């Protein structure tokens with residue numbers, strides 16, 4: 001059961017696969033920081049008030065704001 | 080003499096470039112465990128072989144050759160322009176071996192620019208503990224580059240790097256001429272025709288980043304725009320597809336050369352120390368609580384623990400002064416030496432323990448990796464006030480000194496966020512304010528009292544002063560946000576480094592250096608101003624000074640000789656040039672509760688607030704109302720009597736008014752000069768000066784009027 005979402009909707013502990021980006025300018029920055037389509041990510045932390053958020057991607061941790069996360073399309077992975 | 084070859088250290092932020100720089104050159108470039116420590120270039124000499132020296136250039140970190148903030152722009156201006164004086168003969172790309180794929184992206188770009196390159200696999204120890212096994216021989220073959228495995232922090236693997244660099248310098252192998260993705264040949268030819276022969280990738284970089292490259296004139300930039308338009312070239316699209324393409328190739332290389340022992344059998348991921356610590360420090364409630372607690376403990380410590388060494392230094396300085404007075408002939412010059420210089424410098428020396436504690440805590444934040452966590456939990460709050468999570472670094476390091484703090488704003492990508500951060504950073508209480516706070520707090524807050532028998536009330540007051548500075552900084556930021564009303568995009572995509580154990584020896588040395596720098600810098604200013612002040616306080620216009628003696632004697636025939644000489648001394652001060660200056664501004668500062676003597680201190684503090692304590696001691700010693708026994712600054716100020724009420728001058732109203740004034744007033748030429756340099760306009764330092772001084776005046780006025 002795969003559901004399409006954006007990263008902003010992911011809950012802590014959930015894992016997903018990056019599918020693509022909706023914002024051309026941000027996507028370059030995200031790519032350079034290692035958020036590649038096809039890579040697996042896990043939501044690890046939410047800052048106080050739910051923003052920004054921290055994700056794990058290929059072994060290291062990235063932070064971004066909620067509206068930035070909303071430009072990343074994901075496929076939710078099971079378990 | 081042959082020219083020394085230049086080698087630039089290039090790498091992602093926090094990859095360990097500055098650590099490597101220090102290992103190679105023996106210098107002490109600042110390092111820290113968060114991205115964006117280095118903001119400016121620094122060069123040093125590395126003796127690669129006996130008799131053969133190379134010049135090493137440490138640079139800010141970059142994720143790619145397409146800059147997104149000012150610090151990154153600096154690097155591209157060097158790498159993109161062969162005519163730049165810092166353009167390197169070769170580069171060492173410092174890669175974090177525990178995160179190889181992403182680090183190789185930059186490597187491949189730098190190489191394609193046509194710069195001979197060595198790949199240094201740094202943090203090899205971290206990679207190992209995380210289970211990575213890297214076949215660097217294979218990696219070298221696949222990437223066609225010399226590879227060296229190093230641990231920059233401990234200086235391990237430098238000999239291998241020596242070999243790799245030596246070979247690369249000898250054959251200067253750069254790259255093939257292929258572009259990552261093909262472009263219109265005619266367009267490339269057009270650029271080369273207009274702007275000279277270059278590697279094709281470099282020509283393309285010029286085209287895509289011409290607005291950020293300082294080598295091009297406005298006309299040339301227009302020419303680039305024309306070319307871009309003519310060939311319908313979309314830079315952002317090209318960069319994105321280029322990045323994806325490079326990653327595809329690099330993924331395969333990494334797949335072939337690196338295995339991770341921990342991820343062999345789909346085992347559940349191991350919980351690392353960083354994960355465990357982050358579950359506390361990044362907790363949505365606990366994270367804030369911990370941070371606040373940390374700050375609180377810090378200021379308690381600064382006040383209470385530091386008290387013991389401070390008392391010792393204080394007593395030592397007083398002793399030295401008494402001794403000098405007994406051995407030297409009583410003359411005006413002795414007065415300058417003892418009451419002016421020794422007291423003034425002693426006034427700064429006393430605060431070494433406190434400043435050292437402060438630097439220690441800041442170094443802990445930077446070294447361990449906690450600093451990035453603070454940025455993370457504070458971003459939302461900061462944003463609301465027109466700042467950015469990244470503003471946390473300047474604001475926290477502003478507690479030490481605003482000058483490097485303002486420089487560290489270069490990593491903030493958005494101009495608006497950066498400008499506001501620069502404008503409000505000097506409101507954070509820097510270490511030069513610490514002596515002033517300490518002296519004044521000890522005058523107005525009772526020493527023995529505690530809150531709930533637990534917290535030292537003076538420490539609490541000090542914490543309050545720092546908190547006040549921070550609150551005023553973010554409130555001012557909010558006001559500026561309303562005024563600027565710029566809709567500019569700011570982002571907060573940042574890497575959280577893993578926690579690293581602080582290296583106490585390294586920290587001790589860097590604290591020692593910072594303290595030394597502080598004392599010498601402050602010392603120089605204090606010596607200069609003390610001398611000027613002493614002259615101004617010892618001489619007066621016309622013959623007014625020489626008449627004071629006779630006048631006082633005539634007016635007070637009944638006084639004892641000790642009282643008489645005190646009276647003469649204070650009358651003399653009042654009639655001196657300094658006294659005239661003080662009296663001149665007295666009407667302006669009267670509503671804040673200050674007399675002309677404090678007025679003199681305010682005038683001298685406008686260049687640098689460090690001199691406040693020294694000025695006070697000079698003035699009160701010349702005023703001569705205390706006998707010289709045990710004449711510390713604190714005691715002298717405590718003994719001052721308000722001539723109108725007959726009570727001690729430094730009561731709560733005056734004390735708090737002065738505290739508030741020094742907390743907010745812009746009294747630092749170096750900070751203004753730095754603001755000018757970083758904003759490239761006189762407008763911003765001018766605004767900074769006026770708004771802060773106005774704020775100081777207004778709040779001090781309100782404080783005094785309410786408490787008086």
Ligand SMILES: Nc1nc2c(ncn2[C@@H]2O[C@H](COP(=O)(O)OP(=O)(O)OP(=O)(O)O)[C@@H](O)[C@H]2O)c(=O)[nH]1
Pocket residue numbers: 090091092093094095096097098099109110111112113114115116117118138139140141201202203204205229230231232233446579
């Ligand atoms: N374990 C380990 N830590 C290292 C190594 N090299 C550097 N570090 C640590 O990594 C952190 C970052 O080092 P820096 O030298 O400041 O990194 P930088 O690349 O100059 O960072 P920026 O100036 O921010 O771009 C510091 O805490 C270093 O102590 C290494 O080989 N092993």
Ligand SMILES: [Mg+2]
Pocket residue numbers: 096097098109110116117138139140
């Ligand atoms: Mg550095």
